[in-house]
């Protein structure tokens with residue numbers, strides 16, 4: 001049970017409280033996870049991020065910079081955010097959750113079936129991490145794979161990656177349900193050839209992963225036909241059987257989603 005709620009007015013104070021309390025405290029953004037009965041730890045202290053002014057969405061010369069406390073609905077509504085990222089954010093059900101849940105909370109909760117993490121990974125996003133010594137950026141995939149817990153202040157998506165063709169897909173039992181599998185791709189096209197594809201999948205491993213062997217197989221060649229793509233992806237993912245589906249079912253659907261996303265990005269840029 002939460003014993004104490006901290007609402008520091010500055011980043012420095014938030015970091016000082018975290019340093020003092022260690023694992024007894026967790027950062028609190030929208031609270032959709034921290035305040036849910038299913039939250040894995042029962043923190044004695046929560047450190048609210050609401051006063052840290054991390055809610056702007058700012059295009060710069062090099063990146064689209066999204067504050068960690070931007071809500072998912074803010075991302076859906078922002079004119080600065082490209083359509084593919086909006087589509088991924090819009091897959092998060094439902095509007096009540098989107099109004100509270102934040103992009104920093106997506107990364108912090110690090111769910112395998114997240115709707116937003118695959119497109120961040122496919123677009124080479126980085127996260128700004130703050131500690132008492134200062135701020136530094138690391139790839140979003142490194143944060144996810146490392147199960148890291150540092151405070152994220154901003155998410156940066158390179159402008160160069162935003163110029164690539166991209167698409168997202170998801171599979172859920174109903175439109176109003178958490179996704180079972182998610183996929184996002186980005187690529188450049190040179191004539192008939194796919195160039196430097198980036199493919200991320202969720203729901204097939206403990207965390208969202210990048211399918212690098214598939215990327216290498218597709219690079220600098222025309223895109224194979226749909227059936228071949230589905231088979232290629234299915235041989236490179238090893239999901240587990242659980243309440244959401246059998247390993248074989250997830251392998252098949254992962255192939256379908258990635259193939260669909262690749263074909264959309266290749267043919268019409270993802271629209």
Ligand SMILES: Cc1cc2nc3c(=O)[nH]c(=O)nc-3n(C[C@H](O)[C@H](O)[C@H](O)COP(=O)(O)OP(=O)(O)OC[C@H]3O[C@@H](n4cnc5c(N)ncnc54)[C@H](O)[C@@H]3O)c2cc1C
Pocket residue numbers: 026027028029030031032033034035036049068069091092093094097100101102103104105106107108109110111113114115116149150151152153177178179
């Ligand atoms: C009913 C329900 C439905 C959901 N549906 C979906 C869905 O359809 N798709 C989907 O992808 N997700 C879904 N989620 C998951 C959840 O909404 C997201 O993961 C959300 O983005 C969490 O954001 P938050 O701001 O509420 O995080 P919080 O609950 O505040 O925090 C979650 C975790 O992230 C950490 N954290 C928060 N902000 C930061 C930060 N800036 N830096 C470092 N760590 C941080 C916290 O310490 C905590 O460990 C659902 C959750 C619920 C409860």
